[in-house]
Amino acid sequence: MLDIPANKPLRELPEITAASDTRDYLAQAARQAVAYDDYELIVDVDAHLQEGGFWGEIIELLDNDVLRQTAMGMMRPGAMPLINMQAGMNFQSMSGRIPHQSGPLEKTEDPAKAGHRFVQIVRRTVESMGLDYQVIFPTSMLHLGMNPVEEIESGLARAYCRWLTEKILPEDDRIVGLIYLPFNSPLECEKLVQEFGMKKGVIGFTICAVRHKPVHHRQYARLYSMIQETGKPLVFHAGPHWDDPSFSQLNRFISMHALSFVHYNLIHMTNWIINAMPERYPRLKIAWVESGLAWVPYLMQRLDHEVMMRQSEAPGLKRLPSEYMREMYYSSQPLERNDLELLEMTMKKINAETQLMFSSDWPHWDFDPPSAITSLPFLSDKAKRNILGLNAARAFGLPVKRLRPRAAEVLARQRQAAS
Amino acid sequence: MPDVRVSELAAFENPGRKVVEVAGIEVGIFRLGDEFFAYENKCPHLEGPVCQGKILPLATEDIQRDGTSNGRVFSKTQMNVVCPWHGFEFDIRTGMHPMDSRVRLRRIPVKVLDGAVYVSVTPKA
Numbered sequence: 001m002l003d004i005p006a007n008k009p010l011r012e013l014p015e016i017t018a019a020s021d022t023r024d025y026l027a028q029a030a031r032q033a034v035a036y037d038d039y040e041l042i043v044d045v046d047a048h049l050q051e052g053g054f055w056g057e058i059i060e061l062l063d064n065d066v067l068r069q070t071a072m073g074m075m076r077p078g079a080m081p082l083i084n085m086q087a088g089m090n091f092q093s094m095s096g097r098i099p100h101q102s103g104p105l106e107k108t109e110d111p112a113k114a115g116h117r118f119v120q121i122v123r124r125t126v127e128s129m130g131l132d133y134q135v136i137f138p139t140s141m142l143h144l145g146m147n148p149v150e151e152i153e154s155g156l157a158r159a160y161c162r163w164l165t166e167k168i169l170p171e172d173d174r175i176v177g178l179i180y181l182p183f184n185s186p187l188e189c190e191k192l193v194q195e196f197g198m199k200k201g202v203i204g205f206t207i208c209a210v211r212h213k214p215v216h217h218r219q220y221a222r223l224y225s226m227i228q229e230t231g232k233p234l235v236f237h238a239g240p241h242w243d244d245p246s247f248s249q250l251n252r253f254i255s256m257h258a259l260s261f262v263h264y265n266l267i268h269m270t271n272w273i274i275n276a277m278p279e280r281y282p283r284l285k286i287a288w289v290e291s292g293l294a295w296v297p298y299l300m301q302r303l304d305h306e307v308m309m310r311q312s313e314a315p316g317l318k319r320l321p322s323e324y325m326r327e328m329y330y331s332s333q334p335l336e337r338n339d340l341e342l343l344e345m346t347m348k349k350i351n352a353e354t355q356l357m358f359s360s361d362w363p364h365w366d367f368d369p370p371s372a373i374t375s376l377p378f379l380s381d382k383a384k385r386n387i388l389g390l391n392a393a394r395a396f397g398l399p400v401k402r403l404r405p406r407a408a409e410v411l412a413r414q415r416q417a418a419s
Numbered sequence: 420m421p422d423v424r425v426s427e428l429a430a431f432e433n434p435g436r437k438v439v440e441v442a443g444i445e446v447g448i449f450r451l452g453d454e455f456f457a458y459e460n461k462c463p464h465l466e467g468p469v470c471q472g473k474i475l476p477l478a479t480e481d482i483q484r485d486g487t488s489n490g491r492v493f494s495k496t497q498m499n500v501v502c503p504w505h506g507f508e509f510d511i512r513t514g515m516h517p518m519d520s521r522v523r524l525r526r527i528p529v530k531v532l533d534g535a536v537y538v539s540v541t542p543k544a
Contacts, residue, residue, distance in 0.1 A: 010423070010425060010439040010440060010441060011439065011440040012437060012438065012439050013438040013439070013440065013445060013460070013468070013471055014438075014471070015436075015471055015472070015473070016468060016471045016472060016503040025468075025503070027468065028461070028466050028467060028468055032466065094501075094506050096473060097472070097473050097475070097501045097503070097506050097508075098501075098503060098504070098505065098506050099473075099503055100503070365505070365506065366505060367504075367505075368465070369465060371465060371466065372465060375465075
């Protein structure tokens with residue numbers, strides 16, 4: 001029987017709360033990182049800014065003085081003026097059961113010495129998860145496509161792009177981002193591609209998919225051509241939306257969340273394929289982010305089946321829809337892992353070894369650490385290396401160069417901090 | 420498998436929880452009345468720090484004989500610990516997930532002896 005030595009009590013671990021340090025929250029992820037420490041490159045293609053803590057900085061950058069005055073006049077602690085976030089989104093943290101969804105409330109160092117508060121938090125994340133690069137997306141802004149005021153989306157898109165490229169990306173090479181395209185304003189999208197597309201750390205362009213806009217419409221032809229010429233990918237980032245008439249029938253957040261992310265991707269992918277966009281923009285790289293993977297083989301089967309009977313309605317296609325779809329890129333999170341047999345077949349159907357990219361979605365409630373990939377029993381070592389980093393390097397043009405410290409160094413720092 | 424004293428009994432809150440590191444293993448010890456339960460601080464889902472999460476009663480659906488649902492109500496008897504990584508919940512008394520009893524926490528032996536609480540852990544190799 002061992003008693004606690006009087007001078008050496010056991011190390012006690014506190015409850016995890018929204019104010020917990022990211023490194024404490026992800027301490028186990030840091031231990032898991034030892035398993036992939038020798039991998040060439042680890043890229044997280046989808047993580048999130050929780051804009052709420054930085055909204056004052058973003059709205060200050062609104063070009064339009066009326067919008068800026070309107071937003072600043074409405075600014076209160078915890079408020080996000082001009083954002084059309086639905087009240088139902090507050091269910092995301094499951095009443096505080098998953099605290100990181102409600103942050104960031106953790107303490108950070110003096111920005112004058114340690115960098116922007118958000119950069120400090122991202123550094124804690126990338127070191128804990130053992131990442132070389134993390135791609136940052138917004139959170140609340142994912143719903144701006146449903147905002148009835150067109151200039152709010154385009155104004156905030158520009159302000160966000162400025163905030164990202166002027167204040168965040170220059171501070172750390174490991175943090176990279178995408179230009180938010182205010183898709184309700186095609187001309188504004190083109191301007192943002194031209195102004196921000198080649199800035200440091202900008203590796204692509206994103207359409208937040210929660211919107212009712214047909215992606216094949218002729219008004220976007222010039223935009224797609226411009227993006228194709230940059231060589232950088234166009235990324236559809238899905239999202240939830242409880243106010244959509246179909247989803248307003250669903251009485252629980254889980255129901256709406258399970259369906260709505262996939263719903264928007266299903267619509268945009270179907271328009272993209274049936275209107276032969278892959279034939280019209282053959283060099284434009286397309287990626288689909290944050291809907292898991294189960295929807296992809298479903299749509300492949302469905303579209304292949306119908307297009308064989310109704311070819312006259314999709315005459316631009318030269319191959320089956322599934323053949324185009326398996327040449328696109330997909331992000332992994334939230335990886336549906338309950339039935340590994342189904343997941344293995346899904347990965348086979350989408351050519352996961354070359355087309356799947358790891359994403360964490362951190363700090364959202366259904367995030368995946370890299371171990372969600374490394375622990376899959378049916379993937380080869382080569383497939384894991386590709387999915388965890390090398391596929392993203394190819395898609396986004398990132399150099400295959402290790403930026404992360406050794407996992408052992410990170411663990412040693414953690415142990416020192418804990419003692 | 421040595422016994423390690425983690426706390427004086429009187430110093431352990433009731434209901435209460437302590438998560439400690441013992442011989443390289445993180446262990447969550449829970450007290451409900453006079454009963455103690457201990458589990459490894461590793462969620463069977465993706466190894467999140469499950470014992471450091473919120474402690475809440477099990478949520479249940481109040482369904483009447485005719486099938487009418489009166490909505491959700493908290494259990495008066497079952498307390499769960501919720502993994503802060505993804506929300507997986509486990510019955511503190513059994514360590515089992517409410518939806519699938521095959522998904523369960525790894526139990527660590529715990530006992531009260533001479534006014535103190537002890538756990539038995541096998542040190543990591």
